[in-house]
Amino acid sequence: MPVDATLPYDDQNIFAKILRGEIPSKTVFENEFALAFNxxxxxAPTHILVIPKGAYVSWDDFSARAPDAEILGFVRAVGEVARAAGxxxxxxxxxxxxGLDSHQEVPHLHVHIFAGQPLGPMLIR
Structure with a gap:
């Protein structure tokens, strides 16, 4: 179910639980700012999620509230994951x-990395 990205952060979301070690994940990368897992x-054949370790609902929330070092560390982590995965x-x-129109399902910022096959057009009309 899509989430309203304007609501406050919910620390019971699945990614918060993964960060706390309450739910297992297959970690492919971790640094002080980010965690990446399958x-x-x-x-897609390759589908990796990269999440910041901070409590941010969405990209909008993250870009508005995260300190510069955290933004830099997270963005670099996304690139490192893609390079390490070849x-x-x-x-x-x-x-x-x-948010709702994009069909965000978890109220914790996450970036999907898709690869391993031709991915087709961005949007289907």
């Missing part, structure tokens, strides 16, 4: 949904 319901040569797609 999606449990992949939409995705740069063949290409990959980044997706960060924000």
């Amino acid at each position: 999606d449990i319901a992949p939409q 995705l740069v040569t063949s290409g990959y797609r980044l997706l960060a949904n924000t």
Whole structure:
């Protein structure tokens, strides 16, 4: 169910629980700012989620409230994950949904990295 990204952060969301170690994940990268793990319901042969360790509902929330060092560390983490997975040569797609119209399902900022096959057009009309 899509979430309203304007609501306050809910520390009971699935990604908050993963960050606290309450729910296991297959970690592929971690630094002080971000955690990356394989999606449990992949939409492409490679489907990695990268989440900030801070409590941010969406990209809008993160870009407005996160300290510069945290923004830099998170954005660099996304690039490191893509490079470490060998995705740069063949290409990959980044997706960060924000709010109801985008169908954001978890109220914690997350970036999807999709790769491993031709991904087609951005939107289907």
